[in-house]
Amino acid sequence: GHWEGGGIAGLMHVWGVGMTPEERDLGKAYSYFLQSTPGGIDGCTDRLKKRKNSNKDGEEIKVCDRQSANGMGLIHLFGIDGLVERNVGAARRWFEIAKDLGDADGQYNYAMLRLGWMVTELGDNDKSSSAASSKAGSSPSQKPSLFEPNYMAHRYRSEDGDFNSYTGPSASDYNVAVQELSRAASKGHLQAKHKLGMLFATGAEIPKKNGRPTKAVAQSCVNALKYYKSVADAGHSVSRRNRAAWKQYNAGDYESALRNYLAAAESGNMVGQLNAAFLLERGYCLGMTIEACTRASIRLWRAAARQGNLEACLRVGDFYYYGRMKKRTPKKGGSESDGKLAVLFEEEDTSSSASLEGKALYFAPGPYRWVRYILYPEELLDATSNWIGKSMKSLWNQMEGKDVSTNAPTKDTCLPNMESEGNCSPQWNVDSNDDTSTRQDDDEDHMAIAAQYYRKAAEEHNSARANFNLGFMHEWGLGLTQDFPLAKRHYDLAGEEKDLASSLALFAMGIHEKVLKLRMYIKSNEPQS
Numbered sequence: 001g002h003w004e005g006g007g008i009a010g011l012m013h014v015w016g017v018g019m020t021p022e023e024r025d026l027g028k029a030y031s032y033f034l035q036s037t038p039g040g041i042d043g044c045t046d047r048l049k050k051r052k053n054s055n056k057d058g059e060e061i062k063v064c065d066r067q068s069a070n071g072m073g074l075i076h077l078f079g080i081d082g083l084v085e086r087n088v089g090a091a092r093r094w095f096e097i098a099k100d101l102g103d104a105d106g107q108y109n110y111a112m113l114r115l116g117w118m119v120t121e122l123g124d125n126d127k128s129s130s131a132a133s134s135k136a137g138s139s140p141s142q143k144p145s146l147f148e149p150n151y152m153a154h155r156y157r158s159e160d161g162d163f164n165s166y167t168g169p170s171a172s173d174y175n176v177a178v179q180e181l182s183r184a185a186s187k188g189h190l191q192a193k194h195k196l197g198m199l200f201a202t203g204a205e206i207p208k209k210n211g212r213p214t215k216a217v218a219q220s221c222v223n224a225l226k227y228y229k230s231v232a233d234a235g236h237s238v239s240r241r242n243r244a245a246w247k248q249y250n251a252g253d254y255e256s257a258l259r260n261y262l263a264a265a266e267s268g269n270m271v272g273q274l275n276a277a278f279l280l281e282r283g284y285c286l287g288m289t290i291e292a293c294t295r296a297s298i299r300l301w302r303a304a305a306r307q308g309n310l311e312a313c314l315r316v317g318d319f320y321y322y323g324r325m326k327k328r329t330p331k332k333g334g335s336e337s338d339g340k341l342a343v344l345f346e347e348e349d350t351s352s353s354a355s356l357e358g359k360a361l362y363f364a365p366g367p368y369r370w371v372r373y374i375l376y377p378e379e380l381l382d383a384t385s386n387w388i389g390k391s392m393k394s395l396w397n398q399m400e401g402k403d404v405s406t407n408a409p410t411k412d413t414c415l416p417n418m419e420s421e422g423n424c425s426p427q428w429n430v431d432s433n434d435d436t437s438t439r440q441d442d443d444e445d446h447m448a449i450a451a452q453y454y455r456k457a458a459e460e461h462n463s464a465r466a467n468f469n470l471g472f473m474h475e476w477g478l479g480l481t482q483d484f485p486l487a488k489r490h491y492d493l494a495g496e497e498k499d500l501a502s503s504l505a506l507f508a509m510g511i512h513e514k515v516l517k518l519r520m521y522i523k524s525n526e527p528q529s
Contacts, residue, residue, distance in 0.1 A: 002495070003036035007067030010036075014074055026080050029071065036068035041090070043070060044097050055374045066101035069094050070257050073109060076459040086110040088113070099180060104187040111192070114173040168459075171206050174199075174216035190231055190238075191268055197227035198308075207459065238264050242271055249275075265300055274312060298325075305453060310461040317453035320446040321469065447479020458490070464497035468505065475509050 010032035011017075016024040037044050044064035051061045073094035079086030098106025109117075144437035169177070178199065179396050184192035203219030232239065243262035258279045264272025277300035285293035298319060319325050451473055457466035471490030475484045487509060495502030 001066040002034070003068065006032040006036040007065040007071060010071045011067055014071060014161075019057075026075070030083060030262065032076055033071045033075065035524065036065035037387040038064070041093050041097065048097065048100055063101060064097065066098050066103035066106065069098035069101060070103050070106040070109065073098060073106065077109075104184040104189040106194070106478045107184040108182045108189055108192045108195075111177040111184070112195070112389060114177045114180075115169050128462060168206070169204075169216075171214055171216045174204055174206075178217060185227065185230075195233045197224045197231065200227065237510045238267055238269050238272070242269070242275075247273065249279075254279060254282075255286060256285050258286060265303070270304050270307050270309055273300045273307075274309065277312070277315075278300045303412055305456070308460055310457055310463060312451045313457035314465060315459075317457070317469070319468070320450035323446065325446055370378045398444070401447065444479055449475065449479075451479050458493070462493070464494040467491070468494035468501065471502075471505065471509075475505075484509065 006309040012019070013025055013029035013032070018157070022192045039046065047061060047063045051063050054061055073091045076087045076094060079090035095106050095113060096112035099110045111509050111517065142292050178196070180234035181192045181196050181199075187198055199217050200220040201224035203215065204214050205213040207213045219423075232253040241264040245257040245264070247259065248257035255480065258276060261272045261276035261279065266272075269308040277297050280293055280297035285294075288296065300314065301316045301319070302314050319429045377513050451470065454463075454473075457463040458470060467490045470480075471487045471494060472478070473480045476482065488506065491502045491505050491509070495506075
């Protein structure tokens with residue numbers, strides 16, 4: 001019946017500390033937290049108010065356990081299937097109680113919520129906005145109430161569905177977050193110190209529709225250095241993991257390096273997330289299946305992107321932009337049940353890790369796929385040499401009288417024993433039931449998701465590559481509305497760093513726009529039948 005003991009035991013079940021995965025029980029954690037927070041949110045709030053307002057007459061008012069309040073926030077933030085529904089608004093109130101009780105984890109989690117943690121995930125905008133508007137009986141353009149699932153008042157979509165409006169934290173969110181992070185950092189909270197170091201290293205601005213942006217957090221290299229040094233001095237566990245992983249990677253022991261990077265990544269370390277995602281994408285899967293390996297890779301890239309990492313934002317955008325998340329229909333006569341898995345790039349040699357880095361010939365965006373061979377002639381040479389090699393081999397086999405069977409495993413085939421050993425390069429699964437309309441819808445959805453990540457990279461880091469891709473997407477209407485003036489704006493922004501590429505793109509766009517106007521003119525003057 002000890003409240004503090006229940007809070008600690010519950011957190012151990014939440015994070016799986018000191019137990020096997022089979023012993024970990026989120027239901028037990030929830031019951032421990034309930035026991036230590038009688039009355040729920042209202043009960044804990046009343047106890048806290050009575051403690052603050054009580055006269056100094058020796059009366060002791062027992063308040064809820066601070067670690068249990070933080071645990072309840074985590075439970076409501078992530079949810080438990082069949083037990084607790086995910087509710088960001090309730091999580092915020094629990095973190096608020098935990099921070100008022102002086103819990104450093106609660107202060108950190110509350111600050112991170114104010115900065116958009118678990119609120120800016122893809123898909124949350126649509127669900128939370130519709131939920132908030134339905135509860136309030138208003139249109140999606142009206143602001144939701146403070147404690148709705150989409151509790152941040154400034155996070156809402158306009159009625160016409162414009163995604164170009166700013167959806168990041170407000171100036172007050174930054175002020176409150178810095179205040180709570182400072183309190184947590186004063187108690188030795190390493191993640192709070194690291195986040196403060198990141199904020200002070202770059203500063204933070206709030207863009208305005210008209211006028212100069214508002215400075216939310218002033219850049220301070222002195223403060224950033226102070227917090228980074230504090231983390232480096234105190235964060236022995238994560239630092240040791242990353243150092244050991246780096247040494248193992250240089251020594252060629254990639255799987256051991258991946259294990260250490262994963263351990264650092266799950267603690268929220270961005271360096272661990274980036275390096276683990278990179279190794280998983282390269283095909284070091286630790287015995288995982290192809291689908292699990294790829295999902296793990298993209299999950300870590302997205303985790304780093306949510307922390308604002310430029311490379312992660314671009315990488316996740318590329319996953320969707322170049323069609324690497326698409327599901328392919330197997331070749332005619334083939335199926336998953338015959339022991340073979342049709343992979344994403346059927347036309348390419350996927351045996352080398354280089355093919356995963358930038359090649360996506362089949363899914364090259366835009367109306368003319370052959371243009372890619374002009375931009376990247378080395379890929380045309382590779383494709384030509386591969387075709388000639390395969391043709392000569394096939395001709396030689398026919399002359400020798402050998403049986404050239406299509407059932408023989410190829411470089412594009414991942415056999416079951418290879419998958420179980422974790423030796424296959426990560427690819428997406430195949431769904432042969434997708435019809436043409438579904439695939440077209442998926443194309444638009446994937447391009448829209450790519451645009452969200454590119455926009456994040458463009459707004460927060462002024463990335464030339466992200467602006468260039470956004471310009472191309474607006475020019476051709478890929479996941480975004482076809483808008484030539486907006487495309488020109490993004491090309492101009494990209495031209496500040498990549499002048500030649502942007503100049504060529506602007507020249508090509510001028511021709512594209514004139515051809516489109518000519519086609520519309522001809523079509524409008526066609527004789528009526």
